[in-house]
Amino acid sequence: MAVDASGSAYVTGLTQSFNFPTTPGAFRTTSGGGGGDAFVTKLNADGSALVYSTYLGGNSIDFGNGIAVDTAGNAYVTGDTLSRNFPTTPDATQPDFGGDRDAFVTKFDPSGSALVYSTYLGGSGSDEGFGIAVDTAGSAYVTGRTFSTNFPTTPGAFQTIFGGATGDAFVAKLSSATTNTPVGSNVVVQPVDATSGATPVTVTFGEVTGAGNTTLTTSNAGPPPPAGFRPGSPPTYFDITTTAAFSPSVSLCINYTGITFSAFSSTAGLMRLMHFVGTDFVDVTTALDITAAVICGLVNSFSPFAIFEPAILQFAAFQAKVEIEDERHKREFKVKGTFRLGAGSDGIHPLTEDVILQVGTFAATIPKGSFRRHGHGPFKFGGVAGGARLEVKIQARGGKRFEFKAEGKGAQVGTAKPVTVRLAIGDDAGSTLAKVNADDDDD
Numbered sequence: 001m002a003v004d005a006s007g008s009a010y011v012t013g014l015t016q017s018f019n020f021p022t023t024p025g026a027f028r029t030t031s032g033g034g035g036g037d038a039f040v041t042k043l044n045a046d047g048s049a050l051v052y053s054t055y056l057g058g059n060s061i062d063f064g065n066g067i068a069v070d071t072a073g074n075a076y077v078t079g080d081t082l083s084r085n086f087p088t089t090p091d092a093t094q095p096d097f098g099g100d101r102d103a104f105v106t107k108f109d110p111s112g113s114a115l116v117y118s119t120y121l122g123g124s125g126s127d128e129g130f131g132i133a134v135d136t137a138g139s140a141y142v143t144g145r146t147f148s149t150n151f152p153t154t155p156g157a158f159q160t161i162f163g164g165a166t167g168d169a170f171v172a173k174l175s176s177a178t179t180n181t182p183v184g185s186n187v188v189v190q191p192v193d194a195t196s197g198a199t200p201v202t203v204t205f206g207e208v209t210g211a212g213n214t215t216l217t218t219s220n221a222g223p224p225p226p227a228g229f230r231p232g233s234p235p236t237y238f239d240i241t242t243t244a245a246f247s248p249s250v251s252l253c254i255n256y257t258g259i260t261f262s263a264f265s266s267t268a269g270l271m272r273l274m275h276f277v278g279t280d281f282v283d284v285t286t287a288l289d290i291t292a293a294v295i296c297g298l299v300n301s302f303s304p305f306a307i308f309e310p311a312i313l314q315f316a317a318f319q320a321k322v323e324i325e326d327e328r329h330k331r332e333f334k335v336k337g338t339f340r341l342g343a344g345s346d347g348i349h350p351l352t353e354d355v356i357l358q359v360g361t362f363a364a365t366i367p368k369g370s371f372r373r374h375g376h377g378p379f380k381f382g383g384v385a386g387g388a389r390l391e392v393k394i395q396a397r398g399g400k401r402f403e404f405k406a407e408g409k410g411a412q413v414g415t416a417k418p419v420t421v422r423l424a425i426g427d428d429a430g431s432t433l434a435k436v437n438a439d440d441d442d443d
Contacts, residue, residue, distance in 0.1 A: 001067065002067050002068050002069045002075075003069075004069045004071075004073060005071070006045055007045030007046075008042055008043060008044055008045055008051060009042070009043045009047070010040070010041070010042050010067050010068075010069050010075050011039075011040075011041045011042075011043070011067065012038060012039065012040050012041075012056075012064030012065070012066070012067040012077050012079070013038070013039060013063075013064050014036050014037070014038060014039070014061075014062075014063050014064060015031075015036060015037055015038075015039045015055070016035065016036040016037075017031070018030075018031045020037075020039055020053075020055065021041075021050065021053055022053045022054055022055065023050050023051075023052045023053050023054075023112070025052075025111070025113050026052050026053055026054035026112050026113060027040075027054040027055075027056070027108065027112060027113055027114060027115065028054050028055040028056065028087075029054070029055070030055065031055055031057075032055060032057040032058050032059050032062070032083070033059055034057075034058065034059045034060040034061055034082075034083065035060065035061040036057075036061045036062065036063075037055045037056060037057035037061075037062050038055070038056040038057050038062045038063055038064030038077070038079050038081075039053065039054065039055055039056060039064060040052075040053070040054050040056055040064065040067070040075060040077055040108060040112065041053040041054075042075070042112060051112070052111065052112030052113070053112070054108075054112055056077065056087070056106060057081065057083055057086065057087075058081065058083025058084065058085040058086040058087065059083055059084075059085055060081070060082035060083040060084070061081070061082050061083070062079065062080075062081040062082070062083055062086060062104075063079040063080050063081070063128075064077055064078075064079040065078060065079040065080065065128070065129060065130050065131070065144075066078045066079070066129060066130055066131040066132040066142075067132065068132045068133050068134045068140070069134070070134045070136075070138055071136070072110060073110035074107055074108060074109060074110060074116060074138070075107070075108040075112070076105070076106070076107050076108075076132050076134050076140050077104075077105070077106045077107075077108070077132070078103060078104065078105050078106075078129030078130070078131070078132040078142050078144070079103070079104055079128070079129055080101050080102065080103050080104065080127065080128035080129060080144075081101070081102055081103075081104050081120075082100075082101050083097075084097045086102075086104055086118075086120065087106075087115065087118055088118045088119055088120065089115050089116075089117045089118050089119070090180055092117060092118060092119035092120070092180075092213075093119045093121070093152075093174060093213050093243070094119050094120040094121060094122070094152065095119065095120070096120065097120055098120060098122040098123050098124055098127065098148065098150075099122070099123065099124035099125065099148075100124065100125050100126045100127075100147075101122070101125075101126040101127060101128065102120040102121060102122030102127050103120070103121040103122050103127045103128055103129035103142070103144050103146075104118065104119065104120055104121060104129065105117075105118070105119055105121055105129065105132070105140060105142055105172075105174055106118040106119075107140070119174075121142065121152070121172060122146065122148055122151065122152075123146065123148025123149065123150035123151040123152065124148055124149075124150055125146065125147035125148035125149065125151075126146070126147040126148070127144065127145070127146045127147070127148055127151060127170075128144045128145050128146075129142050129143075129144040130143060130144045130145065131143045131144070139173055139174060139175055140173070140174045141171070141172070141173050142170075142171070142172045142173075142174065143169065143170065143171050143172075144169070144170055145167050145168070145169060145170070146162075146167065146168055146169075146170050147165075147167045147168075148162070149162040150162075151168075151170060152172075154243075175215040175217070179191040179192060179213060179214045179215070179216075180211070180213060181205065181208055181211060181212050181213060181214045181242060181243075181244040182208065182211050183208050183209065183210065183211050184207075184208055185206065185207050185208075186204060186205070186206065187204070187205040187207075187208045188202065188203070188204050188205075189202075189203050189205075189214050190202050190203070191203065191214045191215055191216035191240065192216065193216050193217065193218050196218065200218075200238075200254055200255045200256070200257075201216055201238060201240065201252065201253070201254050201255075202252075202253045202254075203240065203242075203250060203251070203252055204250065204251040204252075204253075205244070205246045205250055206246070206247060206248070206249055206250065206251075207246060207247040208244050208245070208246050209245045209246060209247060210244060210245030210246075211244060212242055212243030212244030212245065213242065213243050213244070214240065214241070214242040214243075214244065215240070215241050215242070216238065216239070216240050217239045218236055218237065218238055218239070219236075219237050219239065220234050220235050220236060220237070221235070221237065222235070222237030222276070222304050222306060223276050223281065223304065225274070225281060225306070225308045226274070226280065226281045226308070228310060228311055228427055229272070229274075229281075229308035229309065229310060229311055230308060230309060230310075230311045231306060231307070231308055231309075232256070232259040232260055232261045232271075232307060232308075232309065233259070233260045233261075234259070235306075236256075236259050236306065236307070237304050237305070237306050238254060238304065238305040238306065239303075239304050239305075240252075240302045240305065241302055242302060248300035248301075249298050249299065249300050250298070250299050250300065250302075251286075251296060251297075251298055252273070252284075252296065252297050252298070252299055252305065253287075253294055253295070253296040253297075254273065254294065254295055254296075254305070254307065255292070255293055255294050256271070256293050256294070256295060256307050257293045259307065261307075261309045262309060262312060263431065264312060264358075264422050264424060264429055264431055265309040265310065265312075266290060267290070267358060267363060267420075267422065268356045268358055268363050268365070268422065268424065269288050269290045269363070270309055270310050270356070270424075271288060271295055271307050271308070271309050272285045272295075272307070272308055272309070273285045273295045273296065273297040273305065273306075273307055274305065274306050274307070274308055275297065275299050275303065275304075275305055276303050276304045276305070276306075277301070277303065281306070281308070284297035284298055284299050285297050286298050295307055310424075310427055311427060312424065312427055312428070312429045313341075313342050313344055313345050313427055313428050313429070314342050314429065314430060315339045315340060315341060315342055315428065315429065315430030316340045316341060316342040316343070316400075317338070317339060317340040317430075318337065318338075318339040318340075318423070318430030318431065318432045319337050319338050319339075319432060320335055320336065320337030320421040320432050320434040321335070321336050321337065321434055321435060321437075322334070322335050322359065322419045322421065322434045322435070322436050322437070323335075323436070323437045324413060324419075324436055324437070331410065331411055331412050331413060332407070332408065332409050332410075332411070333359050333360075333362075333406075333407070333408045333411060333413055334405075334406070334407050335357075335359055335404075335405065335406045335407075335421060335434070336403075336404075336405050337403070337404055337405075337421065337423075337432075337434075338397075338401065338402065338403050338404070339401075339402055339404070339423065339430050340399075340400050340401045340402070341400040341402075341428055342428070345400070345428050347400075348394070348402070348425040348426060348428055349425070349426060350371040350373075350379040350381075350394055350425055351368070351369065351371055351372075351373060351379070352368050352369070353368050353425055353426030354366065354367055354368050354424075354425075354426065355368075355370075355371065355381070355392070355394075355423075355424070355425050356422070356423070356424040356429075357385075357386075357390070357392065357406055357422070357423055358420065358421065358422040358423075359406070359408065359411070359413050359419060359420075359421055360413030360414040360416060360419045360420060361412060361413055361414035361416075362386060362388065362408065362411040362412055362413045362414075363386055363422075364385035364386025364387075364388065364390060364408075365385065365386070366381055366383075366385050366390070366392065370383065370385075371392075371394075376396075377395075378393045378394060378395040378396075379393070379394040379395075380392070380393050381393075386411070387410070387411070388408045388409060388410045388411035389408065389409040389410055390406065390407070390408050390409075390411075391406065391407045392404070392405070392406045392407075393405045393406075394425075404423065417435075417436050418433040418434055418435050418436060419433070419434050419436050420432075420433060420434075421433075421434045
């Protein structure tokens with residue numbers, strides 16, 4: 001028996017009665033037959049009335065042995081069944097009868113009219129669930145006894161091998177949210193976050209060879225980011241697991257709405273999707289849509305994932321002026337400015353670092369190795385970047401001071417004034433609002 005905060009009692013057990021008291025609208029109001037059914041009954045706080053009462057079972061004998069209730073009023077039941085048609089749900093962890101006798105775990109909604117989930121839990125031998133508890137996240141903890149040498153265990157669990165012929169105890173944790181992952185090609189699933197109930201992750205399996213369940217849990221704690229990177233706010237880690245058997249590779253897309261990154265990273269698209277492999281994070285990014293706030297990657301295995309941005313060192317000073325010309329609707333801009341590196345900077349290295357320039361709505365990444373320099377002269381780039389023809393020059397002026405000039409042809413910078421100008425060279429960056437001198441000629 002279990003009792004909720006309002007004093008209502010939840011009871012489970014075995015009935016062999018065909019007229020066991022049930023309530024209208026309950027999950028099942030008639031017996032499944034076969035020698036006995038489990039039952040689940042909720043009584044009001046003073047025991048004067050049934051809130052709901054239902055049978056639970058198939059066409060053989062079914063025992064209700066343990067019950068728990070969460071703060072939302074969902075009831076969790078465990079027991080054992082000999083029924084091969086015990087009611088399970090499509091996303092069940094184990095939808096099929098294992099053999100002989102199986103434990104079961106069933107979650108009822110607060111009305112007692114529907115199953116949130118229901119699953120067998122067992123191998124080819126005899127398995128019984130005796131006790132159940134639930135945590136604040138809605139995960140169920142089940143204990144019982146098994147005589148199965150192939151009772152389902154998980155990699156890394158305390159004991160994954162059957163101990164002996166006289167039976168073993170078992171302890172199992174079922175996530176509050178599991179997503180069925182069927183056999184097939186290009187299988188797309190959106191696991192429900194056990195923490196928030198949201199579905200921020202889309203997983204596309206190239207090939208699923210063995211059906212299973214995929215789960216997602218987010219948290220604000222995880223392994224530290226690699227050198228030169230930092231998490232967004234709040235730090236968010238995505239722990240994805242699956243019991244499905246699959247062939248590499250797997251596409252993973254995460255909607256990061258609700259995670260804040262610096263304005264520079266968000267506008268220039270500097271975020272990276274990282275996968276924790278072994279002892280380090282590995283960049284697995286394949287695509288980033290800053291408008292939809294979605295980042296994607298390609299992986300061959302699952303473990304914690306996180307989205308990081310470069311740990312930017314802000315310029316100590318940054319000034320810029322902008323000229324914009326609109327000649328026959330072909331947008332062109334010229335930028336002139338100065339900047340001074342901040343404390344802790346080890347200098348800029350345009351020859352070996354990416355350079356990112358943003359002017360209004362236009363942004364371009366100039367890959368490392370694209371700049372040229374002769375002797376101690378300025379760093380120069382000329383070519384196409386961000387869909388525009390660019391010429392950029394960066395000149396050292398001493399004392400961590402630099403001057404830069406940039407011209408862009410065929411670049412759409414938008415109509416907002418003043419214009420946002422951002423410049424990043426490796427992990428050194430700055431941002432400023434610049435006044436605009438515009439020359440409009442519609443001839």
